[in-house]
Amino acid sequence: MNLFRSEEHARRWKDFQPRSEEGFITLPDLAGFFGTESRRHMLDGDYLSTWYPRRGAERRAYLEQIGKTSPFWMGTPDPPAA
Amino acid sequence: MPDLVLIDRAFQRIMRALVDSGRAPHYAELARALGLNAEEGRGLLRDVMQAYPIGWLHPETDYIASFPPLNNLPTQYRITVRGEQRWFAQCGFEATSATWLFPGDTVRVDAPCLDCGDPVTVEMRDGRITWVDPPGVVGHLAFGFGPSRGRPHYL
Numbered sequence: 597m598n599l600f601r602s603e604e605h606a607r608r609w610k611d612f613q614p615r616s617e618e619g620f621i622t623l624p625d626l627a628g629f630f631g632t633e634s635r636r637h638m639l640d641g642d643y644l645s646t647w648y649p650r651r652g653a654e655r656r657a658y659l660e661q662i663g664k665t666s667p668f669w670m671g672t673p674d675p676p677a678a
Numbered sequence: 679m680p681d682l683v684l685i686d687r688a689f690q691r692i693m694r695a696l697v698d699s700g701r702a703p704h705y706a707e708l709a710r711a712l713g714l715n716a717e718e719g720r721g722l723l724r725d726v727m728q729a730y731p732i733g734w735l736h737p738e739t740d741y742i743a744s745f746p747p748l749n750n751l752p753t754q755y756r757i758t759v760r761g762e763q764r765w766f767a768q769c770g771f772e773a774t775s776a777t778w779l780f781p782g783d784t785v786r787v788d789a790p791c792l793d794c795g796d797p798v799t800v801e802m803r804d805g806r807i808t809w810v811d812p813p814g815v816v817g818h819l820a821f822g823f824g825p826s827r828g829r830p831h832y833l
Contacts, residue, residue: 598792599755599770599800602814605793611820619819623774623800623810626817630747630775631805638747638778639697644689644729645682671824 599623618668625662632658680725687712688726692745697779700764702742702750733768747772747779758786771817777802784808 600606603620621629632654634647659669667674691711695703703711709719720740727735727742736743736751743751746768755773757765759780767773773787786809787800801809 597769597771598818598820599773599787599789599798600793600816600818601791601796601798601812603816603818605791606816606818608793611792613820615822616818616820619822621817621819623807623815623817626771627774627802627805627807630771631778635747635775636778636805638693638775639690641690642686643693644686644726648730667824668822669819671822673824 615668618666621662621664628662629655629658680729684712684722685725685729688722689730692726692742693779696745696748696750696765702745705740744768747775754789754792756788758788759783763788771819774800774802774817777805 598606600609606612606620607617632651634643634650634654637643637647640647656670659665664670688708691708692702695701695707705719705723706716707719708714708723709716712719712722714722723735723740723742727733730745733745734743735741741750743749748757749755749766749768751766753766753768755767755770756763757767757773757776759765760783765776767776767787770789773789776787777785779785781804784801784803787798787802789798790796791798797811798815799809799811800807800815
């Protein structure tokens with residue numbers, strides 16, 4: 597989960613995986629993905645019990661909103677190969 | 679049965695210490711702050727990390743290595759607030775979440791591009807991106823989320 601100067605820089609990275617061609621995200625989308633409601637309460641006294649459990653659902657909803665619904669992003673198993 | 683209120687208090691104490699000083703407390707310091715003995719503090723720390731599995735202890739130790747969005751172990755994602763570079767983010771993605779730990783302040787993220795080593799800089803304030811250099815900066819998820827991908831997704 598890295599920041600690169602551009603997509604071309606990422607593709608030239610020695611560890612770039614072909615599968616991760618779908619792993620790009622714009623900076624505004626990334627800031628939204630990591631700025632969902634629960635993340636705004638990390639200093640609250642009840643963060644761990646109240647807010648952290650909401651994080652997963654928020655993240656899935658945000659990924660759907662920006663169209664990143666593949667198993668790669670959603671963390672779901674890949675469909676069986678045909 | 680772990681005491682959920684105590685786990686919440688411990689979490690807040692760790693996060694607050696990281697924000698205030700740039701480093702996470704040792705479990706003995708955590709214990710003292712919460713009126714526990716050191717061994718109770720160690721158990722409490724383990725309970726916190728179990729409840730917050732996106733962070734981790736350094737292997738074979740009870741030292742906090744990662745407590746996202748911040749990292750106790752330095753990474754290439756350096757965080758500067760009010761002119762002081764005391765903090766590190768767990769990864770490039772979590773770096774964009776650090777803004778929520780410093781309300782009202784500009785949070786600057788500096789990192790080398792892993793391709794060329796040239797700088798990547800992002801500044802945020804209360805969740806808004808206020809400066810990006812170069813303008814084409816992108817996030818990249820190398821291995822995908824989920825255990826089926828086989829590698830830690832934060833890499």
